[in-house]
Amino acid sequence: MSVGLIALLDDVAFMVRAAAASLDDVAGQAARAGTKAAGVVIDDAAVTPRYVVGFAAERELPIVGKIAVGSLRNKLLFLLPGALALSAFAPWAITPLLMLGGAYLCYEGAEKVYESLVPHHAHADDADGQGGPGGDQALEDRRVASAIKTDFILSAEIMAITLAALPEGSFWMRAAVLAVVAVGITAGVYGVVALIVKADDAGLALARSTAKPPLGSLIRGLGRGVVKGMPILLKLLAVIGTAAMIWVGGGILMHGLEGYGVSAPAHATHEAAVAAASYVPFAKGLVEWLVTATASGVIGLVVGGLLIPLTQFILTPAWRSLTGLRQRTA
Numbered sequence: 001m002s003v004g005l006i007a008l009l010d011d012v013a014f015m016v017r018a019a020a021a022s023l024d025d026v027a028g029q030a031a032r033a034g035t036k037a038a039g040v041v042i043d044d045a046a047v048t049p050r051y052v053v054g055f056a057a058e059r060e061l062p063i064v065g066k067i068a069v070g071s072l073r074n075k076l077l078f079l080l081p082g083a084l085a086l087s088a089f090a091p092w093a094i095t096p097l098l099m100l101g102g103a104y105l106c107y108e109g110a111e112k113v114y115e116s117l118v119p120h121h122a123h124a125d126d127a128d129g130q131g132g133p134g135g136d137q138a139l140e141d142r143r144v145a146s147a148i149k150t151d152f153i154l155s156a157e158i159m160a161i162t163l164a165a166l167p168e169g170s171f172w173m174r175a176a177v178l179a180v181v182a183v184g185i186t187a188g189v190y191g192v193v194a195l196i197v198k199a200d201d202a203g204l205a206l207a208r209s210t211a212k213p214p215l216g217s218l219i220r221g222l223g224r225g226v227v228k229g230m231p232i233l234l235k236l237l238a239v240i241g242t243a244a245m246i247w248v249g250g251g252i253l254m255h256g257l258e259g260y261g262v263s264a265p266a267h268a269t270h271e272a273a274v275a276a277a278s279y280v281p282f283a284k285g286l287v288e289w290l291v292t293a294t295a296s297g298v299i300g301l302v303v304g305g306l307l308i309p310l311t312q313f314i315l316t317p318a319w320r321s322l323t324g325l326r327q328r329t330a
Helices: 003-036 038-051 057-089 091-117 135-165 171-197 199-207 215-259 264-277 281-329
Strands: none
Touching (some): 038 057, 038 135, 057 091, 057 171, 091 215, 135 171, 135 215, 171 199, 171 215, 199 215, 215 264, 215 281, 264 281
């Protein structure tokens, strides 16, 4: 074997080792950064199932699939390049944009609470029990669009947290880590959502098991329990999803204000969380999270409540006037 060929093989081996090391580095950074966004990921998983409630069983997985594709598109085509561009050229714009998205989440969540207390059909996708204008397909399209819009805000928070957790590195390394986190989190969230919404079908299959007692009786009993419990779980998740929008939005606003020097809400929340946790040291993390989520939820509910009349009486009429003017001049 010639010396030149040996040198070439050495170069190839070096490149392979470097590529493997880079992949390991990307995977490691993605795992560490993705962990930082775990709270928002859980909220995202809680929010999504409510968009599937009320549809026929055969439409559940297609709807989840549409939302998942939209979520991945949000992350890879818009948020990933947008986050990298903003961090490079306009880092000052990240916080106000996140706060704007947080305010939107507060409004959406507060509007759902208001709708449950004072039914007024503010959203097109809740227009009537028959699916509103256009029937079931139109209702499905509106639900999917609404879910993707909400996912955009939650995904923006996930990508921002991930970006902030990354060490300094090359542009392509940071882009690769963000892409891995985007794909991994989307697969994880919507995989869990798919399991949740189809659990009743699995329960029905178990309830029809023909296995012999005593194992068969146990399996059928478990299946019947799942079938009876899933509607309750889905309604509970719908409530949790609405609450998650409010507390995530409130948390974004609270931390955004802290970045601008208004640290009193965040400081008071932290002090209250630490004080409450000191009474239950065996569940310190859980108590601190509950106190922080509650405080964020109060802020989110107040902000969202203030935005409801602002949107209903000022922003929405102004938007309709603007779009009507465009149509008349077109």
